[in-house]
Amino acid sequence: MGPVTNDPRAFFAIDEGAASTAAAIVARLSGRWRLLASASFPAAIETGTILALITERLRLADPDLAATVGTDDGLERWTRLLVRGRPAGRIAVVAGAERAVGPFAAAATLSGWRVSTASAERLDPLAMTAFLLDPGFDAVLVGAGEPPGADERPALDDLAALVAAIVRRRPDVTVVLGGAMADRAATIEDVGDRPGALLLAPSPGGPAEEAALRALLDELRAPIDDARRAIIRTLRSLADALDRRIEVLELGVTGGLRAHALPGSGGEPGTVRAAIVASAGLTGEDREDVAVDDLMAWTTIALDRHRLRDRLRELRTAPWGDCSGDGAHLRMAAARAALSRLVDLTPDLGALPAPDLLVAAGGAWAVAPGPAIALALADVVRRSGATHLAYDHARLLGPLGAIDDDAERRTMVGDLAGELLAPLGSVVMPQGLHPGRPAGRLVVRATSGTTEVELVAGGLELVDLPPGETASAELHFRDTVRLGARGRNFSVDVAGGLGGLLVDLRDVPMRLPERHDRRREILAAWQGALWGGGEG
Amino acid sequence: MIDSAVWAAGLDLVALRPLLETPIDVRLVVAPGDRILVAAGETVVAGAQVAERVRDTRLEEITGPVADAQPGGRWSGELGPGGLGLRRRAATASGELLFATDGRWRVATGTHVEPVDSPVEGTVRFVRAGVDLVIRATGRGLPGVSALGAPARGVLAIETGPDGELRSGAVDVAASGRILVGGSRVDAETLTRARAMGARGMIVAGLSGKERRDFLASEARQRAALHRPPPFAVLVLDGALRRPIASAIMAVLAALAGREVAVVTDPPALVFDEPALSIPTPDPGWVRVRSGPLAGGEGRWAGLAGPRRFGPGTHLEAGFVEFPGEEPVALPLNDLERYA
Numbered sequence: 001m002g003p004v005t006n007d008p009r010a011f012f013a014i015d016e017g018a019a020s021t022a023a024a025i026v027a028r029l030s031g032r033w034r035l036l037a038s039a040s041f042p043a044a045i046e047t048g049t050i051l052a053l054i055t056e057r058l059r060l061a062d063p064d065l066a067a068t069v070g071t072d073d074g075l076e077r078w079t080r081l082l083v084r085g086r087p088a089g090r091i092a093v094v095a096g097a098e099r100a101v102g103p104f105a106a107a108a109t110l111s112g113w114r115v116s117t118a119s120a121e122r123l124d125p126l127a128m129t130a131f132l133l134d135p136g137f138d139a140v141l142v143g144a145g146e147p148p149g150a151d152e153r154p155a156l157d158d159l160a161a162l163v164a165a166i167v168r169r170r171p172d173v174t175v176v177l178g179g180a181m182a183d184r185a186a187t188i189e190d191v192g193d194r195p196g197a198l199l200l201a202p203s204p205g206g207p208a209e210e211a212a213l214r215a216l217l218d219e220l221r222a223p224i225d226d227a228r229r230a231i232i233r234t235l236r237s238l239a240d241a242l243d244r245r246i247e248v249l250e251l252g253v254t255g256g257l258r259a260h261a262l263p264g265s266g267g268e269p270g271t272v273r274a275a276i277v278a279s280a281g282l283t284g285e286d287r288e289d290v291a292v293d294d295l296m297a298w299t300t301i302a303l304d305r306h307r308l309r310d311r312l313r314e315l316r317t318a319p320w321g322d323c324s325g326d327g328a329h330l331r332m333a334a335a336r337a338a339l340s341r342l343v344d345l346t347p348d349l350g351a352l353p354a355p356d357l358l359v360a361a362g363g364a365w366a367v368a369p370g371p372a373i374a375l376a377l378a379d380v381v382r383r384s385g386a387t388h389l390a391y392d393h394a395r396l397l398g399p400l401g402a403i404d405d406d407a408e409r410r411t412m413v414g415d416l417a418g419e420l421l422a423p424l425g426s427v428v429m430p431q432g433l434h435p436g437r438p439a440g441r442l443v444v445r446a447t448s449g450t451t452e453v454e455l456v457a458g459g460l461e462l463v464d465l466p467p468g469e470t471a472s473a474e475l476h477f478r479d480t481v482r483l484g485a486r487g488r489n490f491s492v493d494v495a496g497g498l499g500g501l502l503v504d505l506r507d508v509p510m511r512l513p514e515r516h517d518r519r520r521e522i523l524a525a526w527q528g529a530l531w532g533g534g535e536g
Numbered sequence: 537m538i539d540s541a542v543w544a545a546g547l548d549l550v551a552l553r554p555l556l557e558t559p560i561d562v563r564l565v566v567a568p569g570d571r572i573l574v575a576a577g578e579t580v581v582a583g584a585q586v587a588e589r590v591r592d593t594r595l596e597e598i599t600g601p602v603a604d605a606q607p608g609g610r611w612s613g614e615l616g617p618g619g620l621g622l623r624r625r626a627a628t629a630s631g632e633l634l635f636a637t638d639g640r641w642r643v644a645t646g647t648h649v650e651p652v653d654s655p656v657e658g659t660v661r662f663v664r665a666g667v668d669l670v671i672r673a674t675g676r677g678l679p680g681v682s683a684l685g686a687p688a689r690g691v692l693a694i695e696t697g698p699d700g701e702l703r704s705g706a707v708d709v710a711a712s713g714r715i716l717v718g719g720s721r722v723d724a725e726t727l728t729r730a731r732a733m734g735a736r737g738m739i740v741a742g743l744s745g746k747e748r749r750d751f752l753a754s755e756a757r758q759r760a761a762l763h764r765p766p767p768f769a770v771l772v773l774d775g776a777l778r779r780p781i782a783s784a785i786m787a788v789l790a791a792l793a794g795r796e797v798a799v800v801t802d803p804p805a806l807v808f809d810e811p812a813l814s815i816p817t818p819d820p821g822w823v824r825v826r827s828g829p830l831a832g833g834e835g836r837w838a839g840l841a842g843p844r845r846f847g848p849g850t851h852l853e854a855g856f857v858e859f860p861g862e863e864p865v866a867l868p869l870n871d872l873e874r875y876a
Contacts, residue, residue, distance in 0.1 A: 041853065042870055044551035053549065125642050126595040129568050129634050133667050158637050165607035165635035169664060288745075309745035310776035314827065317681050317775045320551075320870045321827030324846030369849030531848045 010036075010069040011079035012051055013399035015227055018085050019043055019253040019282075019319040020363045022395035023050045025058060026416065027069040033415035036069065037061075038394035040366055042320035051075060081399040083227040087254050088278035089138035090114045091217075092131065094163075096144060096155035097121045103204040104143035104178055104213070109345065111217035112228065112255055112276030113139075114286060120155035125162060132166045139220060140166070143178035146203040152180075160184035164191055172196045174220060178213065179203025218276065228257045230401025231361065232274050234413060237406065238397075239263040240270045241414035247355040248397065249342065249377065251335055251364035253319045256280030256342040260349050273349060280342035282334050282364040283316040294337035296516060298379075300524040301326050301333070323367040329527075332376055335364045339380040354385030354484065359421060361392035370498025371530035374424040375460075379526075382508045384431035385484040386473070386492040389499070390421035423467045425497030430481040430490075431508040433457035439505055440478050444494070446471035453503070460526055461503040465496035473501065499530065546840030546855060547874070550823055555784050555875040556815065560677035561670050562656050563802040564687065568666040569593035569632050569644030570652075571610065576662045580654045580671060582689055582798065582809075587669065590646035596631065598641045608665030609633045611643055632665060650764065655687035655798040656807050675809030678788055680739075681775055683804035684748065685755055686767035690715040690736030692792045698741075699780035699832070704729040711735040715769075715799055715806075717789050720832070721778040724750035727770060731758070737769040737799040739789070739806060741781045741832075748776075769799035771806055779832030784818040784875040791815060818875040823857055828871040835859035837874075841866040 010027035024038035037054040055075060059066040066072075091113040095101045098119040108115045118131050132140060142163050144152050164187045167175060171194035177185055182200040189198065199220070204210035222229065231250055239246045239261035250257040259274035284291025292309050299308065311330055314322065323331060343350060358377060365373050374389050396416065403409040413420075433439050435458035444451040444463050447470075453461050455475075465471055475483065475490045483490050494501050513519045564586065566572060571588040580586055596615050605611070612630035631645030644666075656673040663669040693714040696702050700719035704726040707716070712734030718726065722740050724747040730738055743751075751770065758765055773781060781789070797808040825833040838856035844866050846852050855872060856864040 039853070041549060042551050044553075045549055049548040124595060125634060126568060126593065126644055129644070129666065133568065133664075135664075135667055158635075161635045161637040168607045169666065306744065306746040313745060313776040318827055323852055323870055324850050324868055325829060327828060328847060328850045367850055367852060372849060 010071075011081060012075075013394075013396050014047060014051075014080055014082045015395040015398045016047060016082065016084045017043060017227065017252055017254075017363050018087055020366065021045065021047055021050060022363070023047065023054055024394045024396055024399070025054055025069070026396070026412075029065075029068070033412050035394055035396065035416055035419040036065070038396075040363070040395065081402040083225050083230045083398040083402050085227040085252055085254055085398075086222060088112055088114045088281070089221055090116065090136050091139045091141055092134070092137045093117045093141045093143065094128070094132070094159065095119050095142070096152035096159055097149065100143060100145055100149065100152050103210070104141055107204050107210055107213045108141060108217055109279070110275040110277060111214045112221045112278055113217060114278045120159055121151070125158065128162060129166070132163065133169065135170070137173065139174040139176060141176045141178060141201075141217075142181045143203065144180040146179040146205060148180040156181065156184065160187040164188045167191045167194065167196065170196070174199065176201050176216070176220070179205075221276075225402065227398040228255075228276050230399070231257060231397045232259050232272055233401035234397045234409065235259050235261045236270050236272045237400070237410040237413040238417065239272075241410050242357070242417060244356040245353070246357045246359060247349075248359045248361055248392075249339060249381070250361040250392075250397075251280065251282060251338050251342070252362045253282050253364070254278065256338055256362070258342050258346045258349050260352050260355065273352075275346045275349060277342050277345050280338045280345070282319060282331070282338050283312060284334070284337065284341075288312070291337070294340065295333055297340070297512075297519070298336040298523065299333040300329055300520050300527060302517075302520060319363075328367055329531075331364070332368050332372060332527075335368070336376050336380055338364060339376065343380055350381075350383065354383050354387050357388045357390060359390050359392055359397075360424070361395070361397050363395070365391060369531060370422060370424050371500070372527065374427065374497070374499035374502055375527060375530045377424075378427045378429065378502055378504050379510065382429070382510050384429055384482045384508055386426060386428045386494065388426050388495045389424035389497060391424050392420060393422040394420060396420040423495060423497035425465060425499035425501055426473075426494035427502045427504055428473060428475065428483070428492060428494065429504040429508060430475070430477065430483045432479070432481040433477075433505055434479070435507065438478065440488075441476045442503055443474040443476075444471050444501060445474070446496075455503065455505055457505050458507070459505055461505065462499075462529060463501040463503065465494065465500040467497050469496035470494070471496070471501070473503075475503075545837065547821065547837050549840065549853070549869050550837065550855065550872045550874050551826075552876050553873045554679065555788065555818055556676045557679055557805070558676045560673045560675075560803070560805060560807060561661060562658070562673050562687070562800045562807065563668050563670050564652060564654075565668050565802070566652070566666065567593065568634060569646055570666070571632070571649070572663045572665060572669055574660045574663065574669065576660050578660045580658060580660060582654060582657045582796075584654050585651045586654045586660075586671075587652035588649040589652050590644075591648040591650060592646045593644050594646060595634075596629065596643050596645055598643055601639070602633065602641050605633055605636065605641055607633060607635055611641070615645075655689045655800055657809055673807050673809070675807050675811075677800075677803070677805040677807045678785065680771045680773045680804040680806070682772045683769055683799065683801040684743075684752060684772075685737070685769040685801065687798065687800045688715070688736040688767040688769040689796065689798040692717065692789065692795055692797045694789060694793050695719075698783065698786045701778075702726055702738075702740075707733055707735070709733050715739065715797055717781070720780050721747075723747050724754065727751045728754050731765060731768040734766070735768065736766065737771065739771045739773065739799070741772075741774045742776060742778045743770065743772045744776050769801060771799045771804060774826075777831065782824050782875065783834055784816075784822075787816045820874070820876070823855075823872045823874045825857070825867060825871055826873040828868065830867065831871075833857075833859055835862075838864040844868075
């Protein structure tokens with residue numbers, strides 16, 4: 001996608017996801033970019049129909065503004081920033097020994113692939129042939145240590161010959177040879193010309209090699225218009241534009257993205273660390289029993305395991321449907337489960353200092369009220385500190401990443417930051433409290449007044465702080481706690497939002513009862529207040 | 537360009553679900569060692585044997601040279617003493633070449649084979665030894681969301697209404713050779729009884745996860761038996777929850793009653809080759825509730841309702857639907873579908 005400033009007035013931002021399509025109109029008014037309209041519909045609806053709808057709504061809401069941005073000029077001529085989310089591809093990760101599979105499989109898992117593993121140690125050549133001939137695999141990663149271990153070496157020649165035979169039968173499959181397997185590339189090159197690529201990659205022995213392998217696998221995973229890759233680009237621009245440390249947690253049907261950005265300083269560019277995880281999709285991973293277990297851990301609906309499995313299947317069949325009533329609560333439970341998987345698989349990102357701003361993005365959050373999203377983030381991302389929360393409500397983070405030029409993207413993101421991110425509020429999460437005991441006192445000084453709250457460990461305190469308001473929160477604890485740093489008295493800046501200020505005095509990490517009925521009661525009690533009076 | 541009349545009514549914002557698909561490529565899975573008997577471009581008739589499936593596949597090693605050897609190619613010859621079966625003397629065998637190291641080929645072979653028949657008439661598009669063969673059916677396909685069992689063919693019989701539930705006691709030997717339309721849902725007991733009575737398949741709107749697991753476990757036991765029953769397929773039209781079969785689909789099934797059809801599993805679909813059969817065209821203004829509390833309900837589209845509140849804190853794009861004999865109600869657009 002080239003520069004968008006060729007069109008001085010307006011463009012469409014489109015995120016075509018696997019389950020839903022989000023579209024928005026962004027226009028330049030009075031010297032800055034503004035978000036004028038947005039909507040999201042199931043992917044089965046034609047994008048042109050959605051664009052026509054939001055344009056018509058803009059005309060109805062403000063005919064003069066619509067005329068100014070050129071809605072009468074013919075929508076076909078408008079620039080479109082388009083990104084797409086696709087179902088995660090499947091990769092077979094094989095090695096000579098079971099031990100050697102793990103690091104390669106981990107790299108593939110964090111690069112957005114659905115991973116199946118096998119080793120010559122576990123499967124005989126017949127079973128391995130059947131495994132690799134599965135036409136569901138888009139790529140095969142054959143790995144070995146560098147140098148290979150004693151347990152791997154005897155199997156490597158057979159493995160190379162077997163993969164070469166697979167390639168002859170499935171010339172379309174992409175093969176990645178990792179580590180010492182690269183020495184056997186000639187065996188597969190002998191197959192001759194074919195549509196599938198043969199790539200060489202390092203063994204993930206160290207951080208640099210692992211990063212290189214993940215970069216290669218990510219390139220392989222999706223074409224250039226991939227929505228998640230675009231979000232990472234936008235995040236870097238957003239961190240620079242706001243000069244804040246920002247983390248994005250994006251969840252869709254096909255997977256999840258966790259990305260942590262640091263703004264550039266002293267002339268150095270900003271940095272982003274990211275992981276894309278296919279099993280962090282809204283409807284869970286391939287193993288249905290695991291997905292049901294994950295969902296049961298977060299559901300507030302009293303359903304037995306079989307019925308919950310059926311609801312999960314329905315969600316997989318029609319992920320855009322059943323968004324009201326208890327269906328909305330089920331979706332949020334599924335989102336929490338997906339977020340848990342994402343957080344569990346990215347401990348290195350979790351170990352980074354708490355970001356200044358945590359952004360929820362993706363279609364998984366689409367139908368939940370803002371306060372419920374804020375609580376879901378606080379439920380799963382258990383990290384001591386004070387963080388502002390926001391939501392990419394128009395799904396603009398992806399399309400803005402389609403702008404190639406860094407400076408142009410940064411300018412546009414800077415203009416739009418206040419509109420593309422819906423403020424959810426702030427969460428203050430101390431660590432080290434003793435549950436059930438008075439913990440101390442909170443004083444919130446805002447322009448609208450001062451609020452004082454007695455804090456009791458183990459629960460949640462909600463302080464009304466509307467969007468646009470900023471305040472100073474003073475926390476005085478009886479005992480020493482950790483809130484970024486260790487201490488008893490803290491003063492933090494907080495920002496208002498749809499969920500206000502959430503003082504989370506629950507355990508870090510969270511501890512919930514094992515019994516499902518008791519667990520449901522507690523989760524429902526926490527969520528009840530944040531669903532606009534609805535039961536959890 | 538969007539048709540203004542349709543756009544004004546907002547019907548384009550209701551997801552479209554294809555009632556029939558054509559052409560339909562039916563995929564039959566084979567494993568290493570299985571023998572494919574047809575080649576790309578060949579025409580096959582329904583019921584024709586297209587492959588041999590090996591039931592006791594094992595790995596052997598060929599020590600001598602093999603002429604024109606290619607992975608996936610066929611080989612026949614003599615296996616020396618030894619091997620996985622610990623043969624005491626040489627034996628003649630045939631199988632599929634897998635790969636070679638140090639000049640020695642590994643071959644997948646077996647003793648007991650069973651036929652794989654084509655469930656549809658059509659043309660073989662391509663074959664991949666050890667992977668699959670794909671046949672482009674000459675007929676049309678009515679897609680479902682999932683299918684269990686093995687592709688099967690039989691005479692379509694409607695056993696209950698669109699919102700009925702076929703019970704095991706209602707299935708008898710009259711079901712033999714038939715593909716039964718089982719209504720809104722069935723349980724595993726009904727499925728296993730139908731299979732035992734010689735039925736070739738079942739078409740149902742919803743199949744719960746528990747019944748699915750029970751049936752698959754039973755099917756696995758049956759397939760492992762020495763004498764296997766004929767193939768039996770289950771086509772699920774909608775999902776896991778109970779809901780009536782859509783009226784548009786029911787009209788197709790009613791038109792096909794008494795005719796020979798096939799249920800295939802990849803893609804999950806009912807395939808029929810009746811070019812002269814007149815299929816009623818779905819009413820373009822008729823919509824169905826796909827999900828939510830009113831799932832399965834059908835009514836006439838009555839226009840866009842705009843964003844509406846559905847429960848605490850949940851605001852969704854909505855449309856009006858007029859159920860027969862009732863006032864229009866606003867429902868989330870995400871929950872609606874229409875057939876075409």
